[in-house]
Amino acid sequence: MLVLGIESSCDETGLALYDSEQGLVGHALHSQIELHAEYGGVVPELASRDHIRYLIPLLQQVLAETGKNKSEIEGVAYTAGPGLIGALMSGAAFGRSLAWSLAVPAVEVHHMEGHLLAPMLQDNAPAFPFVALLVSGGHTLLAYVKGIGRYEILGQSLDDAAGEAFDKTAKLLGLGYPGGPALAALALQGSAGRYRFPRPMVDRPGLDFSFSGLKTFALNTMQKTARENTDDGRLTQQDKADISLAFEQAVADTLKIKCRRALQQQNCKILVIAGGVGANRHLRQVLAEMTAQIDAELFYPDIEFCTDNGAMIAQVGCFRLMAGETQPLEIAARARWSMQDLTAV
Numbered sequence: 534m535l536v537l538g539i540e541s542s543c544d545e546t547g548l549a550l551y552d553s554e555q556g557l558v559g560h561a562l563h564s565q566i567e568l569h570a571e572y573g574g575v576v577p578e579l580a581s582r583d584h585i586r587y588l589i590p591l592l593q594q595v596l597a598e599t600g601k602n603k604s605e606i607e608g609v610a611y612t613a614g615p616g617l618i619g620a621l622m623s624g625a626a627f628g629r630s631l632a633w634s635l636a637v638p639a640v641e642v643h644h645m646e647g648h649l650l651a652p653m654l655q656d657n658a659p660a661f662p663f664v665a666l667l668v669s670g671g672h673t674l675l676a677y678v679k680g681i682g683r684y685e686i687l688g689q690s691l692d693d694a695a696g697e698a699f700d701k702t703a704k705l706l707g708l709g710y711p712g713g714p715a716l717a718a719l720a721l722q723g724s725a726g727r728y729r730f731p732r733p734m735v736d737r738p739g740l741d742f743s744f745s746g747l748k749t750f751a752l753n754t755m756q757k758t759a760r761e762n763t764d765d766g767r768l769t770q771q772d773k774a775d776i777s778l779a780f781e782q783a784v785a786d787t788l789k790i791k792c793r794r795a796l797q798q799q800n801c802k803i804l805v806i807a808g809g810v811g812a813n814r815h816l817r818q819v820l821a822e823m824t825a826q827i828d829a830e831l832f833y834p835d836i837e838f839c840t841d842n843g844a845m846i847a848q849v850g851c852f853r854l855m856a857g858e859t860q861p862l863e864i865a866a867r868a869r870w871s872m873q874d875l876t877a878v
């Protein structure tokens with residue numbers, strides 16, 4: 534079955550073709566980074582308008598690049614939540630209508646389920662059950678994945694998501710939007726050991742996270758360092774790099790400690806990382822070392838499938854359409870949608 538997947542929940546328009554036999558056939562992505570950069574964050578109305586502008590050209594691009602014809606599409610899957618409602622509605626209206634015009638079934642996909650199963654796009658896919666760390670701009674959670682649609686939430690962030698903490702700290706440092714990759718790039722020039730940030734909630738039992746204190750710690754560190762720079766009372770580029778590195782190490786270490794605890798608690802030897810922050814190379818390295826130490830295996834998607842993309846939506850859509858799930862002739866989307874409400878496949 535050849536499925537078209539559509540992602541439009543935030544600031545990336547992604548379209549992809551996924552085949553039940555061959556896997557991913559092709560994909561196309563348009564990022565709105567330039568559009569939102571001057572505002573320092575995503576402007577929802579501009580995001581919706583831009584999705585509308587790019588959905589059809591991206592469909593044409595993915596069809597041209599894969600040599601497929603529109604008439605070969607056998608099902609359409611689109612992100613129906615969680616996310617920005619206008620952005621979601623753009624993709625849902627387009628996807629549901631396209632399916633109707635092609636007389637093929639449509640299916641709604643949960644954005645986080647897309648991320649969670651993105652490592653299955655790789656040739657070397659993890660086998661169920663596994664522990665998954667989902668770290669994105671909107672969510673941070675640890676889940677025990679027993680199968681498709683069978684997710685037990687082991688812990689989650691009580692306040693800021695890991696990506697949100699990266700973005701807010703980057704903003705304090707004047708690094709602009711999107712902050713995560715910019716902060717990670719600057720951290721490469723940092724020298725370790727100058728600052729030590731706390732590892733929030735690691736001394737308490739349980740698998741929940743809290744990252745909002747880290748940005749406050751970063752702010753206090755910045756202010757103190759600036760006061761000590763008696764020349765001009767400003768931060769140097771090296772100060773910013775050192776703070777970035779200390780922040781990144783604190784987030785990665787905290788995630789590592791909780792992942793190790795989750796693997797031990799579930800008596801599981803497979804860890805999967807997904808979501809935008811999963812693109813962070815320092816985090817990957819720290820988790821690779823930890824899993825090697827405890828004789829566990831680590832899986833993650835290619836960098837391009839960590840952040841938002843159409844491929845992960847097409848894949849989940851294909852799994853669900855193959856299982857007979859379909860969306861009636863109603864265009865719907867939801868800003869909030871719990872992963873626990875998904876049906877098992």
Ligand code: KG4
Nearest residue numbers: 669670671696713714809810812813840841
């Ligand atoms: O999964 P994603 O593309 O969108 C959501 O569903 O939220 O994640 C975006 C988040 C942003 O917060 C971004 O700053 C962060 O992922 N991110 C990174 C890196 N690349 C993206 N954070 C740290 N290091 C990176 N290399």
Ligand code: ZN
Nearest residue numbers: 648669840841
């Ligand atoms: Zn995402």
